[in-house]
Ligand code: ATP
């Protein structure tokens with residue numbers, strides 16, 4: 117499984133629809149300060165369900181919607197889609213390619229989609245359990261995160277190992293069953 121494409125429209129500094137294509141290897145994103153490199157990482161975190169505006173370096177969630185520049189009007193919604201190659205079926209779905217989309221309108225309305233069909237955030241989270249992908253997964257290592265892992269509580273560090281060992285879904289299922 118690997119990340120094939122990120123499509124952004126109206127997300128932070130991306131006023132036009134932009135596709136970032138990736139291949140099964142290493143890709144570097146370079147550019148001057150303030151050109152939007154970190155916004156690409158924020159887009160991935162956001163589509164995976166990040167709920168904290170602070171984590172996305174904003175005051176409230178609507179701050180992710182393109183707010184306009186001198187020559188461009190603000191946009192009314194933000195949309196991010198990531199497409200993963202799933203030909204090895206590491207994600208527990210039948211599709212060989214999985215596209216996850218999140219949209220947010222200024223009105224506060226929001227939606228999540230898997231391959232174009234509306235779904236709950238929970239469906240996305242469950243699909244990514246034990247893959248290392250997800251807003252808490254180790255597939256995105258943000259600035260300062262290594263330090264957080266090293267100096268964190270043992271319980272928090274344990275969660276990282278659980279994810280890597282592939283037992284998160286069992287733990288969650290057990291917790292849900294015990295609650296019933
Ligand atoms: P650095 O090299 O300094 O880390 P960077 O390439 O990572 O820079 P980002 O932090 O990704 O840059 O991008 C910051 C830019 O995104 C700023 O110019 C900021 O004005 C712009 N930006 C953030 N949110 C929005 C928004 N909602 N609408 C328009 N522009 C935005």
Ligand code: MG
Pocket residue numbers: 153154155
């Ligand atoms: Mg940056």
